[in-house]
Amino acid sequence: MLAQVDFVPVATPTVVWAGLVPLMVLGGGAVLLVMFRSVVKRLPTDYESWVTTALGPVTVVAAYVLGGVAGQDLPLSGVRSNVGDGWFYLGFLVVLAVSALLVWSLDIGLDTAFTVGVAVTTLSATWMLWGDRVMVDGAFNSIGEQLGVDGFSIVFTGIMAVAVGLTALLLDDYIEREGVGGVEMYVLLMLSAAGGVVMASANDLIVLFLGIETLSIAAYVLAAMHSKRLESLEAGLKYFVLGAFSSAFLLYGIAFVYGATGSTNLIAIRTFLDANTLTDDGMLLAGFGLMLVGLGFKVAAVPFHAWTPDVYQGAPTPVVAYMASAVKAAGFAALVRVFVVTFGAYRLDWQPAVYVLAILTLVTGSVLAVVQRDAKRMLAYSSISHAGFILVGVQAATSRGTAAVVFYALAYTFLVIGSFGVLTAVSGQGDRATTLEDLDGLADRRPALALAFTIFLLAQAGVPLTTGFVAKLEVIGAAVEAHSYWLALIAMLTATVSAFLYLRIVLAMYVGKSSEEALAAPRARIPTAVILVIGIAFVVTVGFGIIPDPIDQLARDAVPQLVASG
């Protein structure tokens, strides 16, 4: 009987493994780490530090080999043919030695070193995908028509990797200091970032939704990780309940769009919308609206922002750095891919909605930020106003607008991780000393930290010679080019209002007097890893603020595309 069954041949989707390398490194790294730690609770102290140091060279080799898998050739093959094999291997050995030395001098734990290694490997893979494939042969699909690889998705993958690496470095000392969490924080961080990568490269609304859920569920848990603080538990619960609620909106919107277009595939939806004019587009428009609500929640756009201040204040500070950078960036990646690229033909219908959202977000974010007394809360509101700026770029719905979104997301990632890096260092045991009173007189106690924080805040305010200025310039330029003059004007006005808030923190640090408690407290050592994070953020912010051309070019090349057929 069985032999008589007719088998219909199954057309399996084409898989381009190279395009999946960043995703597999992040996801596989997380699984490896959790498996390792569930078997080995803790290595004997000597071995632990040896293995950690060894992870430096291992990372370099993994980045080299997996970069080669992602690209068409091994990384640096151009350099290799220029300088000759001998010198190249010598240089490679030097890099290996330096990496071991670096890990050793950072004095970080095994889990941190592993996570940073995963982030570096992901970055190497994205770099090779960018230079060796997408910029040479153009965008392609990695699994059937479900996951695309284009400049846009690669840049956002890079942002995820950067956020994971820097957050892991911040977490290293934090976990020890607070006595909370452990390896699961790194694992959730990597898995969450993998979800972000899926979001940025999804070519199907179902895949997009799964990416969002992966990103968010890990973030909910991370927000509640400081199990000794009620605020943290509350933040996790609040984020979870509201996040689940917003996911329902998104899903409802996806269902409507599916009903109107007959597909959840972005490529098919765009083909359909380009070729047909719907006589009744009510269903499609309702779908747009509901999806905008769902994605607006993820990027904390007003009026879907209510969770942000409480969650940012309650969640562990390094986790906030991750949420403000990676989660927000992934949300905007999805917003651009779905609305600007897929629903481009209907932009006259959704642009007004985004226009209003952008204005509300800009005004609410900057005005409410001014009256806060806690720096984490202030930065939460400021992150809302930054979301407003990025929405200005989305609203333009032009290639220049998209480039501005990419630039802003890149710049803001470093800015916000730097800012929360400083707050991690000063928040003290219990992760609480983040009110303005606690920051009073920081410049006397910690001149270098205060200076770095000042630069990050000024950059967020949009002072020239920082990436923050160029980013704001780009979005406003895009808005003007799209003839959204009022929006551009409001964006500039709110930038002025929020400058007041940043200056208020700066003033507290430089003019305020340290409380006696703060002066009496023993001067805690700031871990090297945190200094490294702040240093990297500082160099990027100022360096690319003075010479913005490389990032600018990168943002312009990061074009989101939907490529039909794999």
Next chain:
Amino acid sequence: MSEVIVFFFAAAIILVGAVGVVVARNPVHSALFLVQTLFGVAIIFLIQDANFLAAVQIMVYAGAIVILFLFVIMLLGVDSAEELDVDPIAGQRPLAVVLGAALLGVGLTVVLVAAKGITGARATAGGEHALDNGLSDVERIGRVLFTEYVFAFEATAALLTIAVIGAVVLTRRAAAADMLPDREPASFELPPLAPAIDEEEEH
């Protein structure tokens, strides 16, 4: 015609159940109303010829998941009713009613106005395997899962991994002695909501 009658019948079951979940004061009643809703959805699946989905709907959702809900409710104490008399944020309930009504209005408008051409295009999911090629629905789901939606399938696996890790992590709570004292919210902002957490403070 019979399909329409069955649809409205099932829709009534679903709606009554859904309203019941929200309105019922006793959590066990809510869970039972949820079973009713899920049953109605299963009927809708049946009239769409999705027999397998209907079976799964009943076995997994009405069976396993609601039982799990009931289990948790029993574990936490059946008689712990929620305090509904105090409005944590003044005016949020009337506002919720207004916004909910507005949302319902939008939904109804969309459905009623667009009733003549509600679907812009014929569904393409499943490609050449869609509907009329004589395959059983189980076979069709299997094919679609391993071709068109293979990545979504794998991503779901990752999602479940995270859910497991997250659940395990969150069940480990700090000892009461380790808890840091609660600090006043450092702003004029709305007081923290979430009555569940406020309750814990008092204990």
